[in-house]
Amino acid sequence: MPPLPVTEIGMGEVIARMAREYLKPHWRTAVIALLASIVVAGATGAVPVLIKFALDNIVGTDVWMLLLVSAGAIVATTVQAIATYISRINMATIGQHIVASVQKRMFARIMHADLAWVSNTHSGRFISGFLYDANRVRDTVTTSVIDFGQNLLTVVALVGAMFWLNWKLALMGAAVIPVVGLVVRQLGRRTRKAAKLNMEGSGDLTAVISEALKGIRVVKAYDQETTESARASRTIERVRHNAMKAIKARSMASPVTGMLSGIGVAAVIYFGGRSVQTGFLTIGDLGGFLSAMLLAYEPLKKLANTQTLMHEGVAAAARIFPILDIEPTIAAPEDAKPLDIEDGAIRFENVHFHYGDGTPALNGIDIDIPKGHTVALVGPSGAGKSTILNLVPRFYDP
Structure with a gap:
């Protein structure tokens, strides 16, 4: 049996396989979480519309409409909070089931695998897969379903509200979204590469610690404490270096998105303000539009961060899928007869x-x-x- 490889795999393939093999058994829970995410997006999209009516009626004299809008704001935020809780609890439940299922299957595969293959693969690789990679793969599925899905739906709802309020300003504000997408895509590639190196380093560190503890008597007998400490230090520094690469790539997503968002907001403030001054827009239209825009950029930044985290999950999947797919080469034939020992020779x-x-x-x-x-x-x-x-x-x- 060949040594344990690291599979090159795409994000779509990872999500499709995890959804097919591990998310499908919990589809009812996933549907509840998805419906709750839709409710969250709808409630968030209603806020700018309520702000528009509130500002227009502050200028006017319709007290009952103002009370109605205030009550609507309370209902919208309450519904949003409850739906968010339901969505996160259900996806957390699915996530824990995914981790347990992956770990159980990995352990069963290792137990049934050929001894030669297990012996040729360091235990650090297996331990890292159980404790680190499985959780990263879980995060890929749950993040893609709840965070990515919920934030995407929220952005769509808020962009829809922006177009309803003023389509010209909406086109201006949405112009930065494709640029954000290109930046996030590039950062995601860098994150995946750094995450892959970081996971490999974590496996190496586990191996170093395991070897040192198992052979502690030999280490002390031959006065190798300093040598082993230096070997561990080099591995730890490599892990730290690769971890910082991933953190830097991941951390760039939010500032870049925020900077581009600021450009869009500034353009809307100027041109929208001029439209209010010339009578083409009401103060409620502009206030509602700006609130929709600001509310949309927050989930847009989260989408950028989610993309980089999902790339880390893809790197983890490339390490554990070969374990999940391993098949023993030493196996009894289908027509094997029961072993009947007569003389024991x-x-x-x-x-x-x-x-x-x-x-x-x-x-x-x-x-x-x-x-x-x-x-x-x-x-x-x-x-x-x-x-x-x-x-x-x-x-x-x-």
Whole structure:
């Protein structure tokens, strides 16, 4: 069985596979969370409309309309808060199920995999997959469904409100969205690359710690404490360096989005203000539009951050999918008969065996050990004693 690879995989493929294999069993909970997200988006989109009517009626004399708008604002914010809670609780439930399912399947795959494959893969890679990568993959699914979906729906609702209030100003304000998308896409690529290196470093660090603790007696016996500490320090520094790369790429998304948003807001304030001065817009139209614009840029910034986090999940999936997909090469045939031991003898007839690197371990070995006999295998290191013992329970196939 070949060494454990790192698969190159796209974000869409990761989300599709995780949704198909792990999200589908919880589709009812996911639907509830999605419906709650739609309610959140609708309630947020209603706020600018309420602000428009409130400002227009402050200038006017319709007290009842002002009271109605105030009551509407209370209802909208209350509904938004409740729907947000429902959405997050349901997606958190799904997320925990995903982590548990991935970890259970990974463990089962490792237990059923060929011994040669498990032996050739460092335990640090497996431990990192269980404790780190599985959680990142979970975040990819839950983030894509709740944060990305909810923020996208909110942006759509608010942009719709902007077009309803004034389509010309809406086109002006929405002009920065494609630019934000291009910036986020580039930052996402950088984040995925840095996250991949960071995860590999975390696995290496786990391996270093595991080896040092298992061999602590040898380390102390040969006075290697300083050497092992230096090796761990180099690995830790590499992890820190790669983590900072990912953090820097992720942190750039929000400031860039905010800066571009400021340009759009400034343009709307100037041209919208001029329209109010010339009588083409009411103060309520401008106030409602500005509130919609400001409310839209906040979820837009979250969308940018979500994209970078999702790229980290893709990097994690590239590490654990090979484990989830591994199939043992040593398996009983479909028509295998039950093992019926009558005399308990062990017999090798002209057995040849070599390991994956081509190194020969056995060359035409013949052994016949009758029932009830005790035999000692004696020979120098590398003579094949351990190989013979591993072939008896079929840890390897000759």
